[in-house]
Amino acid sequence: MKIRPALTVLTCAVALALSGCNLVGGSSDSGSAADKVTVTVALVPDPPGASEFYRQQFDEFEKANPGIAVKVVENPSDQQLNAVELMFQQNRAPDVFRAQDDGMDRMAARGWVAPLDEFVTPEFLKRFPEGSMDPATSGLHRDGKLMSLPLVWGPWSSLRVFLYNEDLLKKSGFDGPPKTWADLERMAAKITADGHGKYFGYAPTAAKAPAAEMLAGTAVPYSVAASGIDFRTGKPATSSPGLVEAVELHRRMQAAKVMMPGWESWDGSRAFKEFAAGKLAMYPTPPWHVAEVRKLSPEIKLGITGLPVPAAGRGAYLARNKSFSPLWSMSSQSAHKAESWKVMDFLASDAFHKAYYQKFGTLTALEGAWKAEAEKNPDQAAILKVAAETLRRAPNPALASKGGQAITQALAAKPDLKYTDAAVSSIVKNQPFAPAAAQLDKDLQTFLDKTSADLAAKGQEGSAKDLTFAGWDPLKDFTPGG
Amino acid sequence: MTTTIERVVRKAPVPERPRRGRGAFRRHLWSYVFLIPLVLLFGGFTVWPMIASWWYAFFDWDGVGSPADWVGLANFREVLASDAFWRAFWHSFVFSLAAIFVELPLALVLAILLNNSWLRFRNLYRLVLFLPVVATTAVIGIVIAILLDPAGGLVNRILLDSGLIDQPVNFLGSTSIALPTLLSIDVWKGFGITLIYWLAALQTVPKDLQEAAAIDGAGFWRSLRFVTLPVVMPIAIVILLLVFQRSLNTFDLVRAVTEGGPDYATDVVPTYIYRYAFDPSLQAPRYGFASAAGVVFGLLTLVVTLLQAPFMRRRVGS
Numbered sequence: 001m002k003i004r005p006a007l008t009v010l011t012c013a014v015a016l017a018l019s020g021c022n023l024v025g026g027s028s029d030s031g032s033a034a035d036k037v038t039v040t041v042a043l044v045p046d047p048p049g050a051s052e053f054y055r056q057q058f059d060e061f062e063k064a065n066p067g068i069a070v071k072v073v074e075n076p077s078d079q080q081l082n083a084v085e086l087m088f089q090q091n092r093a094p095d096v097f098r099a100q101d102d103g104m105d106r107m108a109a110r111g112w113v114a115p116l117d118e119f120v121t122p123e124f125l126k127r128f129p130e131g132s133m134d135p136a137t138s139g140l141h142r143d144g145k146l147m148s149l150p151l152v153w154g155p156w157s158s159l160r161v162f163l164y165n166e167d168l169l170k171k172s173g174f175d176g177p178p179k180t181w182a183d184l185e186r187m188a189a190k191i192t193a194d195g196h197g198k199y200f201g202y203a204p205t206a207a208k209a210p211a212a213e214m215l216a217g218t219a220v221p222y223s224v225a226a227s228g229i230d231f232r233t234g235k236p237a238t239s240s241p242g243l244v245e246a247v248e249l250h251r252r253m254q255a256a257k258v259m260m261p262g263w264e265s266w267d268g269s270r271a272f273k274e275f276a277a278g279k280l281a282m283y284p285t286p287p288w289h290v291a292e293v294r295k296l297s298p299e300i301k302l303g304i305t306g307l308p309v310p311a312a313g314r315g316a317y318l319a320r321n322k323s324f325s326p327l328w329s330m331s332s333q334s335a336h337k338a339e340s341w342k343v344m345d346f347l348a349s350d351a352f353h354k355a356y357y358q359k360f361g362t363l364t365a366l367e368g369a370w371k372a373e374a375e376k377n378p379d380q381a382a383i384l385k386v387a388a389e390t391l392r393r394a395p396n397p398a399l400a401s402k403g404g405q406a407i408t409q410a411l412a413a414k415p416d417l418k419y420t421d422a423a424v425s426s427i428v429k430n431q432p433f434a435p436a437a438a439q440l441d442k443d444l445q446t447f448l449d450k451t452s453a454d455l456a457a458k459g460q461e462g463s464a465k466d467l468t469f470a471g472w473d474p475l476k477d478f479t480p481g482g
Numbered sequence: 483m484t485t486t487i488e489r490v491v492r493k494a495p496v497p498e499r500p501r502r503g504r505g506a507f508r509r510h511l512w513s514y515v516f517l518i519p520l521v522l523l524f525g526g527f528t529v530w531p532m533i534a535s536w537w538y539a540f541f542d543w544d545g546v547g548s549p550a551d552w553v554g555l556a557n558f559r560e561v562l563a564s565d566a567f568w569r570a571f572w573h574s575f576v577f578s579l580a581a582i583f584v585e586l587p588l589a590l591v592l593a594i595l596l597n598n599s600w601l602r603f604r605n606l607y608r609l610v611l612f613l614p615v616v617a618t619t620a621v622i623g624i625v626i627a628i629l630l631d632p633a634g635g636l637v638n639r640i641l642l643d644s645g646l647i648d649q650p651v652n653f654l655g656s657t658s659i660a661l662p663t664l665l666s667i668d669v670w671k672g673f674g675i676t677l678i679y680w681l682a683a684l685q686t687v688p689k690d691l692q693e694a695a696a697i698d699g700a701g702f703w704r705s706l707r708f709v710t711l712p713v714v715m716p717i718a719i720v721i722l723l724l725v726f727q728r729s730l731n732t733f734d735l736v737r738a739v740t741e742g743g744p745d746y747a748t749d750v751v752p753t754y755i756y757r758y759a760f761d762p763s764l765q766a767p768r769y770g771f772a773s774a775a776g777v778v779f780g781l782l783t784l785v786v787t788l789l790q791a792p793f794m795r796r797r798v799g800s
Contacts, residue, residue, distance in 0.1 A: 082767070084762055085546055110546055197650065200633065207743050261632035264655030264744035271760060414759070428657055467568045 016274055037339045040071045042084050042094035044077040047288070053359050061346045067367075068339050082108060088112050093333045095340040096347075101157075102412055103228050104148050104326040105398075109409070114332040115145035119341040127348065127366050130152070132323040136399065139322025143402075148326030149348045151356070153363035155387045157325040158318055159287050160214045163307065166301035168199055168281040172348055177282070178308045181215065181249050184282070189258045191281045199279045200260035204250055205271045207264055212276045214284040215248035218309040221474040222319030222394055223467075228413055228419055228444050231395055233466030236444035238419050238437040242315050247423045247433040276300060286381045291361030294379060304347035304382035306390045319394030324365055393477040395469040400480065403461030409450045417444055532780075538617075540773035545759070545767050557774035566773060569746060570754040571782065573661060574730050577750065580665040582722065585676055588669075592681030594706070608681070612674035621672070623738030626667060630654055647716035654740055657747040664748050668735055676725055683717040684710065723787065730783055751779045 028452035041058070045387070051074060069168040073094055077085035081103045087093050107113050125133050132154060135141035140148045142167040164177045188201030195201070209408045216225040219242025223231040230237035235241075252257050260280055263270075272289040274280040276296035284307050293302055305319075328347050334340050346352055353369035356362060363370055363380065376379035378415035397404025411417065422436035425426045448464055455462035472478050502656050507514075531789045539557055540592045541549035561567050578702040592611070614622070629636050641647045695705045709719075733752035736742060742749035742757070759772035 061505050079760070124702070197633070260528065261650060261652050264652070264657045265627065265660070265740050421745070
């Protein structure tokens with residue numbers, strides 16, 4: 001086979017040109033002015049419309065800070081952490097990134113989060129509600145250092161509300177929402193029967209039946225509903241009657257075909273879509289669903305109230321175990337920390353929070369940005385009322401001690417030990433939950449014993465004692481050290 | 483006395499054996515040069531990750547930094563003792579069975595029909611049957627969820643209105659119906675590509691062989707049995723392996739439609755692995771464990787494939 005010289009030259013030229021596309025021309029930053037510093041922000045395009053919102057906000061920021069260009073890197077919500085981790089491993093770490101709750105701890109454990117204390121001024125701290133930035137309870141501090149900034153209002157992440165369609169309830173002869181689980185079961189059955197397949201009384205919010213956990217939060221301490229461990233005793237308590245009954249309530253409604261069919265494959269947004277479409281009468285939810293329902297159906301007769309409680313009475317309040325949920329962190333590898341802080345300072349500014357509230361209806365961390373307006377908005381006023389009535393301060397082992405942090409992190413890495421799968425299985429297969437709960441308690445105890453022993457062998461703190469807050473009453477506000 | 487077919491087959495030219503040695507290498511030098519990009523990319527993106535995953539499987543590793551926490555065979559023991567893994571493996575295997583015993587023969591029947599030159603609009607039929615292959619799985623997932631919705635979905639409405647059912651069918655939410663539903667969607671989606679394989683195979687059957695069979699008095703069925711099928715049999719083995727492998731690795735459809743639910747009734751090994759490697763609810767991903775699950779799955783696939791070898795040899799030999 002003879003290769004002509006011209007063909008050889010052409011092949012080489014094409015190869016060089018193609019490789020040059022990647023090796024030389026890959027950067028999109030080179031076109032901007034040389035004296036500008038580019039700050040990369042990794043975020044998620046959530047809620048819907050966030051992409052345009054953030055770009056618009058950062059454009060405003062750039063106008064006010066001509067020396068800084070903000071480059072946004074968007075990742076899908078469920079892949080944000082993995083994507084940011086990859087960026088760090090490839091030495092392309094973003095300067096500022098969104099890492100929520102446990103995600104921030106995951107990043108901090110790898111040494112990728114820069115403390116922000118050197119940038120924080122008294123004026124900055126004054127923006128937040130009084131006492132909320134206390135390192136012991138803020139939720140943003142680790143080992144006394146400020147590691148993250150919040151976006152949403154403190155109670156927003158812990159709060160759960162009960163939504164109901166007033167028109168659908170009225171059609172079945174109900175004047176108000178259910179007060180107890182028994183009311184809920186009875187009303188849901190009647191509404192579903194009256195709906196004749198056109199609308200339904202109730203749904204457990206999503207495929208993993210988070211409604212069971214939400215309702216259980218009114219019967220048992222939040223730690224039992226969240227992780228299966230009772231923080232009053234430091235012992236596994238998945239078998240607590242309140243939690244078992246919350247699952248059994250859903251099992252009965254599923255067996256009686258009261259719940260809206262198909263919920264078993266719902267994603268996180270399906271419930272508010274069905275509710276807004278008038279096909280679902282009631283469900284418990286985090287408060288952000290309220291704005292989504294309103295966007296889809298502005299005229300719907302939407303009722304917002306607290307979650308129904310067990311017939312025997314409330315056993316616990318919803319827990320607020322930190323002032324804020326962490327969200328924005330700065331990379332420890334950032335070469336432009338001062339400029340990155342300016343971006344973070346902007347993300348925690350009154351102007352940004354006001355704009356975020358107005359765009360998405362989310363109550364943000366700076367109460368001054370929205371409080372007056374929210375009190376005039378019936379939906380948001382109802383959310384504020386439910387928060388005041390149903391949320392109480394609760395202990396947080398991860399903030400209380402290093403041992404508590406180690407144990408809770410180890411527990412978070414073991415999703416198999418959470419009862420969610422067993423609860424869903426019980427509901428969809430119509431099998432009793434109690435035996436599965438008893439087995440989970442045994443597995444949890446084994447895990448706690450082993451983890452404590454492993455930590456002790458490494459000379460680290462962490463045992464059931466770190467999960468025990470003996471004086472805590474889940475019906476009262478908890479005071480750390482009190 | 484010989485038949486026309488035997489005479490045709492005897493006349494077929496014997497391919498020249500390629501020359502070996504340095505001369506041949508020099509002669510094909512440029513061919514090897516042009517292969518380099520493929521070899522590099524295949525090595526970098528297929529072979530290396532495969533070898534690396536075998537190595538990672540021996541570590542308790544979250545995917546960050548270098549793996550350092552050697553755990554020996556612990557990950558493998560955990561995988562082999564996991565009921566969830568075996569349940570997922572069974573579901574993956576059922577996907578393969580459906581593809582082999584439903585999709586493969588159906589596609590062959592249709593390919594034989596569509597291979598006839600007398601059939602009008604056959605290219606249009608081929609296009610229609612191939613469309614699901616190029617449709618995005620995520621979009622299919624959304625459309626299917628809407629169509630099969632038990633609360634007002636089109637399929638349930640038609641079934642209810644026609645009196646075939648008196649209660650809506652929970653196609654994706656029932657632990658007993660979700661898997662068959664996904665299997666049907668998978669067969670429908672993969673049908674077009676299997677059809678193309680068969681059509682390609684059928685077009686390798688020499689026309690003169692078929693004409694010779696016709697001259698010998700063979701009708702459609704005898705020609706199919708004694709000419710077409712024996713000729714395509716070696717290619718059929720390849721098609722079977724391709725379909726088997728593809729269906730065993732079904733991931734996107736399950737992820738898009740049910741995410742393995744309800745209650746893991748549709749969980750397959752790729753979604754099982756994905757959960758441990760990438761689930762954002764995990765405090766730290768378990769790449770080491772996920773790699774071990776991948777290796778075990780790969781070995782099991784190899785064993786199942788090898789189990790088919792004697793059957794295939796017999797079929798090709800006959």
